[in-house]
Amino acid sequence: QVQLVQSGAEVKKPGSSVKVSCKASGDTFSSYAISWVRQAPGQGLEWMGGIKSIFGTADYAQNFQGRVTIITDESTSTVYMELSSLRSEDTAIYYCARDFHYYDSDGNYVVVAFDIWGQGTMVTVSS
Amino acid sequence: DIQMTQSPSTLSASVGDRVTITCRASQSISSWLAWYQQKPGKAPKLLIYKASSLQSGVPSRFSGSGSGTEFTLTISSLQPDDFATYYCQQYNGYPYSFGQGTKLEIK
Numbered sequence: 001q002v003q004l005v006q007s008g009a010e011v012k013k014p015g016s017s018v019k020v021s022c023k024a025s026g027d028t029f030s031s032y033a034i035s036w037v038r039q040a041p042g043q044g045l046e047w048m049g050g051i052k053s054i055f056g057t058a059d060y061a062q063n064f065q066g067r068v069t070i071i072t073d074e075s076t077s078t079v080y081m082e083l084s085s086l087r088s089e090d091t092a093i094y095y096c097a098r099d100f101h102y103y104d105s106d107g108n109y110v111v112v113a114f115d116i117w118g119q120g121t122m123v124t125v126s127s
Numbered sequence: 128d129i130q131m132t133q134s135p136s137t138l139s140a141s142v143g144d145r146v147t148i149t150c151r152a153s154q155s156i157s158s159w160l161a162w163y164q165q166k167p168g169k170a171p172k173l174l175i176y177k178a179s180s181l182q183s184g185v186p187s188r189f190s191g192s193g194s195g196t197e198f199t200l201t202i203s204s205l206q207p208d209d210f211a212t213y214y215c216q217q218y219n220g221y222p223y224s225f226g227q228g229t230k231l232e233i234k
Binding site for chain 1: 173176180221223
């Protein structure tokens, strides 16, 4: 059974950075892409970006360009998301999620959903 | 970016009711749409992918339909466990945007 286990809650000062981890177990880690989604208190879901370990590439939402970095440590089957220049509006639960995908007839990696989610990490930004 | 709009934002219904939630995309996304259920304090759970494919283990009372810009999630007979918030998400292109959510409440 594949599981994604995230690191614990963080409290940060405005202007600082936070690094949240997401450790995968139970499956071939490098076969999947992992995305990060955040949810501000009482609000909806927002995709931040994702990384495809098998291709070694990361993609980021324009809203977070320049502030977010997603990297993979294949030796420990862990994906990290670092968000810098934190502000109060970044207070949210941060989730990692595994891509549910297939390869089409041309060999393209096609994502159709997120099927496995981490438990979430609460990040509070407060002075 | 593709904008996803759900309606209604809140829906009150009773156990046994048939309910439908609508999701509209700002441009065509073919069938690249998923539906999730989220309960308070929990991560989202995948219900439907590619607009109408039921995820393994999800009860058959959940169904999805649509293509292009208009999609629906239908619950054929509401059960007590179904009261939650539902989100659609498009996978046609980055960023993978979500709808704002529909909260399904007990009437």
